[in-house]
Amino acid sequence: MNLQQKVYKKLLQVPKGQITTYGELAKAVGLKNGQRAIGKIMNKNPYPVIIPCHRVVMSTGKIGGYAYGEHVKTKMLSDEGVKIENGKILELENKLYRF
DNA sequence: CCTCAGGCTTGCC
């Protein structure tokens, strides 16, 4: 199974209203320090419709990047119940999903 | 708060 396959399957486990970090996701698929790899995969993700890559944020609590624009990612998250302020996740620890 | 180097995969040459 490709890395991307594992990645999006893991990502699909994240319920609406919750989020995860690139690092956590990387570990979840077997990579200890593959955050950038995850970012690359998300950026070029083959299934933009079924993969909620907007639920992945940086470990620092910031939004991070997004293929269609950070503001779009920000809006989608707030629509799902994740409050964001100044590009940062509010109550990150409380919204984080543990695999 | 900003800069720098590390670690992982994919894509093009």
Next chain:
DNA sequence: TGGCAAGCCTGAG
């Protein structure tokens, strides 16, 4: 086939 650069990051300095 083999090498190189780049990407939605991260933790230390």
